[in-house]
Amino acid sequence: MAMEIREDDWVVCCGSSDFAKLMVKASPFSSLETAIDVAREIWFNQVNVPAWLEAFAAHPQIGNSPSPSNNSDFARRSVAEQSTAFATTSASALEELSEWNALYRQKFGFIFIICASGRTHAEMLAELKGRYANRPIVELEIAAKEQMKITELRMAKLFSEKAEVVSQTES
């Protein structure tokens, strides 16, 4: 039995609806590696800049948790990815992060995107401050690359969960 990956599974990996539709169109994939190659081609060469902005907008701000009422798979992934950060954070770090997030958004017109897995809030704040100096077009491309890292981690998780479902169904 092949894995069934639906459009809303892809939206959890990356919040661009064009990305999700093109991944469904390119399915099925023989392996995670093949799927990631296709996802990179779609993300960097096929979906457009408004689609990138749509994907960025799907994330909570770093240092913010999605509200408890937001029980979506996307929100759960965001929380899990910031687990290292929240385990080691402080009120003052969160406050400074919040201020810099606001400056960043004001300058670039989109939220600060960073692959948060395994990183502390202090590390991400240092990254934010460094990236703040960039030209907007340069920062857009960095954000798109960070989004792709997040997408790849989420795809790996998606494939391992789906594989489990398939093996449970078959046993």
Add this chain to the structure above:
Amino acid sequence: MAMEIREDDWVVCCGSSDFAKLMVKASPFSSLETAIDVAREIWFNQVNVPAWLEAFAAHPQIGNSPSPSNNSDFARRSVAEQSTAFATTSASALEELSEWNALYRQKFGFIFIICASGRTHAEMLAELKGRYANRPIVELEIAAKEQMKITELRMAKLFSEKAEVVSQTES
């Protein structure tokens, strides 16, 4: 008497409201050359990607005239810039341009931007076809550079008109 350039004059040069506001803030300018240097710094390094998209969206599609009811200064500039093109065009060229404009907009999520002054529709169509193959982020930067060329031509026109008003007032 110094030239008085208002925010809506700057919006005629470039349809980003952030650009217009920052140009007002940086005023007055001792010469057109100084103003262009400042405009380039603001356009490429200060206003963000959503502001670029706002500026692109202010233009009519190449090959389309603004509707006769659109009597704005911005629309008049667009018509004047395409005067060479319209003087030498044909129905079939306009049809092909319209089809490619639609393909372009579908791929990139914004209108095809090109500095039209002195160019024929056939030349612009050839450019469009060449640029269509670009990655979205690459094309975004090319479009921003074309917008800056348009802005510079419009600033030159604005400064010469304002200089005329000043000299008439003084005589």
